[in-house]
Amino acid sequence: MTEPTLALLGLGPMGGPMARQLLAFDAGLTVWNRTSAKTEPLVALGARAAASPADAAAAVVLTVLPDLAQVESLLPGEDGLLAGWAARNITRPVLVVHGTVSPVAVAAFAERLLRSHGVAVLDAPVSGGTLGAEEGTLSIMVGGDKDAAQSVKEIYEAMGTTVRYMGPSGSGALAKACNQVVVAATVTAVSEAMLLARSGGLDLAVMLELLQGGLADSAVLRQKGQRWISGDFTGGGSAKNQLKDLGFIREAATADGLELPLSRTVTELFGEMVARGDGELDHTGIHRALALRSAAANAGIPLAH
Known part of the structure; x- marks a missing residue:
C-alpha cells in the first residue's frame, strides 16, 4: 500500500466538506474520525479511511477539531500520530491545526513539538462557515514556520480563496x-x-x-x-x-x-x-x-x- 502523503483528521461540519475539496487536489487523501461512520461518504468518493491516528500519519496531517486538547490527544500511544510518523520514518512532518485555538497555547505547543519531536506545527484557522468549506472559498490565516507554510500553500488553496501567511506560531490563531x-x-x-x-x-x-x-x-x-x-x-x-x-x-x-x-x-x-x-x-x-x-x-x- 502506498504510504499516505496527506491526511485530514476530524470530519465534523467543517472537516467533512474540507476533505471533499481536498480529494480533487489529492485523490489519495487519508481521512480519520473518532466516529468511523463519518469516513464512509468520503471513502465512496475515493478517500482512504485510517483505522487510527497512527495509521493516518502522513507527511502533512491536517486536523479540524474544536480545540487544542483534541489535537494533543491524537499524538501519544501506539495508535497515536507520533508512533505512526516514527514507523513510517517521517522525520519532519507538518501538523496543521485548523481549529480555532488559543494563540498563546498553540505557540507553546508548536515550540514543544518542534523541540521534542521535529514536528512543524502550523496554526491555520479558517473562516467562511460550512458554506465556505463546501464551496472551497474559505479564508485561511496561517501562523508558524514560513518555509513549512509555503510547502503546504497549494493544499490550503484547494480549500480556500483567501490564504495569507500572518507570521510566527500563534499568528494565525490571533x-x-x-x-x-x-x-x-x-x-x-x-x-x-x-x-x-x-x-x-x-x-x-x-x-x-x-x-x-x-x-x-x-x-x-x-x-x-x-x-x-x-x-x-x-x-x-x-x-x-x-x-x-x-x-x-x-x-x-x-x-x-x-x-x-x-x-x-x-x-x-x-x-x-x-x-x-x-x-x-x-x-x-x-x-x-x-x-x-x-x-x-x-x-x-x-x-x-
Whole structure:
C-alpha cells in the first residue's frame, strides 16, 4: 500500500466538506474520525479511511477539531500520530491545526513539538462557515514556520480563496481571534436589530432585504439571515464554540494589555446563553437569549448567571 502523503483528521461540519475539496487536489487523501461512520461518504468518493491516528500519519496531517486538547490527544500511544510518523520514518512532518485555538497555547505547543519531536506545527484557522468549506472559498490565516507554510500553500488553496501567511506560531490563531471579534459582535448586533424590528411590528423579511442592500450587509446576513426570520437556531456554528473563541480573544487581549469593552459585553451575553442550556444552538441564537433577557427585565425577574 502506498504510504499516505496527506491526511485530514476530524470530519465534523467543517472537516467533512474540507476533505471533499481536498480529494480533487489529492485523490489519495487519508481521512480519520473518532466516529468511523463519518469516513464512509468520503471513502465512496475515493478517500482512504485510517483505522487510527497512527495509521493516518502522513507527511502533512491536517486536523479540524474544536480545540487544542483534541489535537494533543491524537499524538501519544501506539495508535497515536507520533508512533505512526516514527514507523513510517517521517522525520519532519507538518501538523496543521485548523481549529480555532488559543494563540498563546498553540505557540507553546508548536515550540514543544518542534523541540521534542521535529514536528512543524502550523496554526491555520479558517473562516467562511460550512458554506465556505463546501464551496472551497474559505479564508485561511496561517501562523508558524514560513518555509513549512509555503510547502503546504497549494493544499490550503484547494480549500480556500483567501490564504495569507500572518507570521510566527500563534499568528494565525490571533488573526482568527480578530475575525471572531467581528463575527460575534455582528451576530449580536443583527440579533438586536431584528429584536427591535420584531417588537416594532416590522416585516423581518423586508428588514433583512434592506440590511443586505446597504452598508450593514455582511457574510453573516447572507449565510444566516433566514435564521432570524424562521426563528430556527438549531445546528450550525454553536454558541458554545463561540464562547470558547471569545475566551481566546480575552486571553490575547490580556496578554497585550488591551481593554476590549465590546468583546467583554458580547462574552457576557454568550455566557448567559450557554449557562441557560442553549450552548448547542447556532450562535445566531443569541437573538433568543436577548429576547429572554428583555422578557425577564420587563417582568422584573433577575437574570440567572
